[in-house]
Amino acid sequence: MKAKGVTLKNLSKIYPGKKGNKDVHAVDDVSLDIEPGEFVTLLGPSGCGKTTTLRMIAGFEKPSEGDILLGGESIRHLTPDKRDTAMVFQTYALFPNLNVYDNISYGLKIKRLSSDEIRARVTEILKLTGLTGYENRHTNELSGGQQQRVALARALVMEPGVLLFDEPLSNLDAKLRVQMRTEIRRIQKAVGITAIYVTHDQAEAMSMSDRIVILKDGKIAQAGTPKDVYYRPNSEFSANFIGTANILHGKVQKMNDDDTVQVLVEGILLDKVPASGKVYEIGSECAIVIRPEACSVRETGVFEAEVTLSTFMGSYQLYELELFGNKFTIHENNPKTKRIYEIGERAKIELDISDIHII
Ligand SMILES: Nc1ncnc2c1ncn2[C@@H]1O[C@H](COP(=O)(O)OP(=O)(O)O)[C@@H](O)[C@H]1O
């Protein structure tokens, strides 16, 4: 299978507003380079333009502006069937009157491959997707997870240059969803195919992707590896969208010589906050991001706050405290032998300054 790179060049989609309403900029000047074999996830809230982007790549939707390259060549003017892409939908879109084998082999028959070649390819894909033995089942005799595997097999068997997924796990129950994440990632790696995966579920994006592209209002808010976007969000939007973030506002007091800064937060001075190579103007406003697992509830610490929630979650104690009028969330890992603070108690918040990220 020859995985292809995908390039989006200043891609935009504007839907004209109906009955005097404003135009909808569903996708707004998106540029992105995806490497052959890369697994890239488009992540963002409902309505941010994920599906529209994917449908333009597949050819179901015409760009208003910009271009799409597949393997270095523009595919803008090609119809969907000529594009060397395959899409896996949330609704599976299987043929209900055909069995598993015929569903998977359908596209190959249209391409008029010999029946020997079809059998060889389908047999291999059945094995890869764990469907061997299910060839003769009708799709209504399959579980949701199995139907999703058939949809994936049907796309893979065409050996496309890029595989497109639009929220493929949304109709599965939580446990199966987690299993299928690993499954899809395993298969994608085994085949070495390029994948563009759309989801609004940040856990899905984190666990599957080489790279996450966070979309907001049709624009790229941030693109990076899961660790990049989690540890170094570039905006409060990204920080809040990926995992849970405590965000405090402050002012830069001083830049130290060792690539750290002093930040004043509500009259409390935090020194040695990592500057990560950036230069901050003295006196400028900044936001600091503290992840819930990067701090603790203790007798001593930088901030003092009242506990407003204390819940045993098994692997961690979930705390919420009221700090400077806002909710501050802490995950105290492995609470078994730790002192547990109850609602209404006052406690200190201990931070590891090196875990703080400045925006
Ligand atoms: N066919 C269409 N006509 C008009 N507006 C549309 C159409 N399809 C999508 N939109 C609008 O474009 C925006 C992006 O939609 P979509 O790409 O489906 O978002 P997502 O998949 O991220 O939820 C939304 O505001 C949506 O209402």
Ligand SMILES: [Mg+2]
């Ligand atoms: Mg969508």
